[in-house]
Amino acid sequence: MQSSRWWNTSHPASLGDVIAFLGQGRMGAPMARRLVDAGHKVTTWRRGSGTSAADAVEGAELVITMLSDPAAVREVLTAALPGLRPGATVVEMSTIGPEAVRELRALLPASAGLVDAPVLGSVGPAADGTLTVLAGGDLSACREVLAVFGSVRELGPLGAGAAMKIAVMSALVPAQVLLAETFAYGEAHGVDRDALAGVLSGTPLGTLAERLRVPSAETRYSLAHAAKDLELGAWAGATMATAARARLQEARAAGLGERDLTAIAAHTAVSRTESKAVPLNLPVIPATNGMYSHAVRVGDMLYVSGQAAFDEQGHIVGEGSMTAQAEHVFQVIARILADQGATFGDVAFIRTYLTDMDARAEYGAVRRRYITGTPPASTTVEVSKLFMPGLLLEVDLIVALPG
Structure with missing residues (x-):
């Protein structure tokens, strides 16, 4: 067990110390290079590299995370905990919001320092060292290191940087969606695009x-990151941000998630005339046979096709076990919902097909772990067989998407 005697062992990182940089995506890679160019000893790590996060952080005075979302940060830091040096400082530079920062403080041992320091700026400023770092918490162990990335704004206690980042993006992202709609309106009324600009x-x-x-x-x-940022900043009074979020979620569902945010302009222009039915087939769930889509989004409604327990190779998962097949089905559904910024609390209707109604208690035990609180409208029926021999259930849903 870590002792509280480690509270005061943190000290400013020097050029002789090792910095572990977790996350080598579009922003992480050039930021890590900035540290190396500044003379720091840097250990870099990316998910899927074959090296464990615990091995990557072993011996590091500073651990910097630059990852995609709160779930990724929690997953990676949880995996890194066995290798975390007592007295090390974790500098969380992803955009995850203040609530997730508080969760990280609870996750990390008392011996570890924590600073939240998300950035304003994109890939170019990350490479040039001209980012704006929005920092919250005690920066005494990392102030000079953060300066390598650009100008540092010290904003107050832990969580202040994360809150500032979401507040800023809640203005900048909806403004760009508004301008995309402005260009679409102009195009529809014969206004020259360059003249309007x-x-x-x-x-x-x-x-x-x-x-x-x-x-x-x-x-x-x-x-996709812009949509995620607005999802993190969602609150009841954010009417303009809510509308922008819905527009971005629609574009993400249309396959534009990995495009630059400015792609929203062309998407908005096209969506004036195209069908509002947007098929969804996520890479994180088994592919379809080409005869259906896993889900279709229409406005703020999501229609999820019947989900069954088979893997990427088309093999049955949990053959003979209602519990195992139900668990797999609900995990797949959870991924579909998460992609659209929804949860099981947004399910309006669920329909279940069972090959043996006597197994409904086993199915119900799994379902209750995922669908809590007031249940949605529901239908459960027994059928003689499903589309693949060995399948015991299939579940489809209608979901009212947030916002």
Whole structure:
């Protein structure tokens, strides 16, 4: 067990100390290179590299995380805990929101320091060292290291940086969605795109309008990350951000998640005339046979096809076990819901097909672990067989998406 005597062992990182940098995506890779160029000893790690996160952080005075979302940060830091040096400082630079920062403080041992330091800026500023670092917490162990990335704004106690980042993005992202709709309106009414951008250049929106006028071919800030940032900042009074979030979720569902946020301009123009039915087939769940989509989004409603327990090779998962097959089905459904920013609390209707009604108690025990609180509308029926021999159940849903 770690002792509280380690509380005061943190000290400013020097060039002789090792920095572990977890996350080597679009932002993480150039940021790690900045540290190396500044003379620091850096151990880099990415998921799927074959090296454990615990091995990557072993002996490091500073552990920096730059990952995709709160779930990824929790997963990676949990895996890293066995290798975390007593007295090390974790600098969380992803965009995860203040609630997730508080969860990390509870996750980490008392011996570890924690600083939240998300950044403003994209890939270019990450490489140039011109990011704006929004920092919360005690920076005494990492102030000089953070300065390598750009200008550091010390904003107050732990969580202040994460809250500031979400607040800023809650203005910048909806503004770009609004401008995408502005260009779509202009196009529909014969307004020249360049002329419109020229007029907007004389307003406070000019810089953002220029970005949208010629969308970036390079992904500097992905549309999926923009949608995630607005999901993290969701609150009841955020009407404009809510509308922008729905537009981004629609574009993400259409397969634009890995494109730059500026791709929302072309998507908005096309969506004026195209069907609002958007098929969804996620890479994290088994592929379909090409005759159906796992889900279809129409506006704020999601229709999920019957989900059954088979893997990527088409083999039955949990053959002969209602409990095992039900668990697999609900895990797949959870991934589909999460992709659309939804939870099981957003399910409006669920329909279950069982090959043996006598096994409904086993199915119900699994279902109650996922669907809690007031249950949705529901139908459960017994059928003689399903589309693949050995399947014991199939579940389809209708979901009212948030916002």
